[in-house]
Amino acid sequence: MPIQVTCPSCQTTLKTADSSAGKRAKCPKCGGIIEIPAAPPAPADDEYALEAEHNPLAGFSDEELSNGPATPAASDRKPCPACGEMIVRDAVKCRFCGEVFDPVLKKQEQKARQATGEGADMTTGDWVVAILCSGIGCIAGIIWMIQGKPKGKKMLLVSLAVQGFWLIIQVLAAIGGAGR
Structure with missing residues (x-):
């Protein structure tokens, strides 16, 4: 039984196979990250149950399915002010150079470094x-x-x-x- 999901970015409703349950995928329309929930319980044998109609956007390809996070679309990225590498627009820390942008997180890291005597x-x-x-x-x-x-x-x-x-x-x- 296919799983029906809604993209949180563009609100497109998509369907995918049961085997995709618990994984993440990119929306084929906008590239947003979609969390695929566990498959709903199978309904009791209902002779009146309707078959879902085929939709070309319904399934996800193997490339779109992954166990880890999907990469954001290019429009969701910006250059890091410290090193210039492309990072997620709302990132609080650069994954390349380690620069922290969130002032609260920056203070916490400084306190932790001082407490451990690092450096x-x-x-x-x-x-x-x-x-x-x-x-x-x-x-x-x-x-x-x-x-x-x-x-x-x-x-x-x-x-x-x-x-x-x-x-x-x-x-x-x-x-x-x-x-x-």
Whole structure:
């Protein structure tokens, strides 16, 4: 017995086979996502039951049926402001670069990152840059601070401390050399 569904986007009524129950499909008319419900219970043997008439839009092809979400139509997409990839128009987070657009969700992610200490510890490479290339370490620390990464402040302070250490060594060497 075919399942009758209505597209939530264009309100077109469609019919599909029982085997499509519980799946998602694209509407052949507008491309909207349709959730196909479970098949209704079969009616008792009713000699007066009418056969559904054939409609060319009635069934979904195998390509239209999927177990996962269907891709939205091109008109339902916009470029991500951060990376430029095409994303769903009402997306709250870019699936490509991870940029969050919803201010409430953005604050929640920042709090979670701070609570777990994610990004607070400097890697070995960060330490090497901060000590051996302290000028670059200062720049990286400032950039990370602007981005809101907790390790930015630590990187800046370590790099400045190394700069200060080498300045003291240079001053002591200049004083020692002038005394001779």
